[in-house]
Amino acid sequence: MxxxxxxxxxxxxxxxxxxxxxxxxxxxxxxxxxxxxxxxxxxxxxxxxxxxxxxxxxxxxxxxxxxxxxxxxxxxxxxxxxxxxxxxxxxxxxxxxxxxxxxxxxxxxxxxxxxxxxxxxxxxxxxxxxxxxxAPQLAVSGRTLAVRGRAVLVDGEPREMPPAAVALLRVLIRRPGHVVSRAELLRALPGGRHKPHAVDSAISRLRATIGDPRLVQTVVKRGYRLTADD
The missing domain is CATH 3.40.50.10090 (Rossmann fold)
Known part of the structure; x- marks a missing residue:
């Protein structure tokens, strides 16, 4: 079975x-x-x-x-x-x-x-x-996130995301609480060359899909980090 x-x-x-x-x-x-x-x-x-x-x-x-x-x-x-x-x-x-x-x-x-x-x-x-x-999985701000091929599971509920958002979440979820630079996130985007603002667009979609903007924090002039429960 x-x-x-x-x-x-x-x-x-x-x-x-x-x-x-x-x-x-x-x-x-x-x-x-x-x-x-x-x-x-x-x-x-x-x-x-x-x-x-x-x-x-x-x-x-x-x-x-x-x-x-x-x-x-x-x-x-x-x-x-x-x-x-x-x-x-x-x-x-x-x-x-x-x-x-x-x-x-x-x-x-x-x-x-x-x-x-x-x-x-x-x-x-x-x-x-x-x-x-x-599968990357993390407890974040009282919620459980897990990455799948096309989606993120939020407390076990699958929510489909664009490829760029999934790619960035894969990077962030492996380094919870740590700042990941925009340059590193830009390199993680699929499909070849992207302009720097593509990272911001993907992060916005990621936040919208998860439904809680507090989960992904902006660190001014440094990058982004995923908040993680202790």
Missing amino acids: VESVPLTGFALGVAAEADHEVLVTALCDAGAEVFAASVAGPGRVAADRLLDLVTCRRLDALVLTGAGAAQRLTNRAARRGLAAELHAALSPEVVVACLEPLAEDVRAIGWDVPVSAPHLDSLIRTLGAYLCSR
């Missing part, structure tokens, strides 16, 4: 070469939001969308149906000039998962595979436990 380690609130991608209906259904039944794309064949729209979600850190995990799917996604990233972005996003932010018979083949391509299991049910349980253990 997957109820003991639900995937509720997590955003997962599925990179598939063939039929993936059973896998997607199982992940959805476990509570995940799933974006599945076939990376084989002439169609590129879905594959490019999946690649964009990974490189912008909008997914918590990428589940592979085969080593060929990883290779095709790698090749597509190279053709689009996103090879470095794909490598930087995988594992540190977006966890790669697959069944054990495939894990070594995927690692041979150069991808780290921190989550693998012998069958689908155990893969879901293992992935759920892994994601829950590493």
Whole structure:
């Protein structure tokens, strides 16, 4: 049973070469939001969308149906000039998962595979436990915040945020009570070059989504910090 380690609130991608209906259904039944794309064949729209979600850190995990799917996604990233972005996003932010018979083949391509299991049910349980253990979570001003792929959980309630706001919250929540400079936050924004005021816009959206502007404090001429309970 997957109820003991639900995937509720997590955003997962599925990179598939063939039929993936059973896998997607199982992940959805476990509570995940799933974006599945076939990376084989002439169609590129879905594959490019999946690649964009990974490189912008909008997914918590990428589940592979085969080593060929990883290779095709790698090749597509190279053709689009996103090879470095794909490598930087995988594992540190977006966890790669697959069944054990495939894990070594995927690692041979150069991808780290921190989550693998012998069958689908155990893969879901293992992935759920892994994601829950590493998900940024913090008690702030009497509330509990937890980051998911596309959202923040505020006292367990999922609230979707723009990619930039999620990216900044990931940085702030890992250093509660400490000032994070505007320059560092600017570098954390997805999508390449941004003007400095993009940080202020993302912080405003973050505050609006959380619903309490006191949670993210402005430190004049220094940056921002996330208040944290003792």
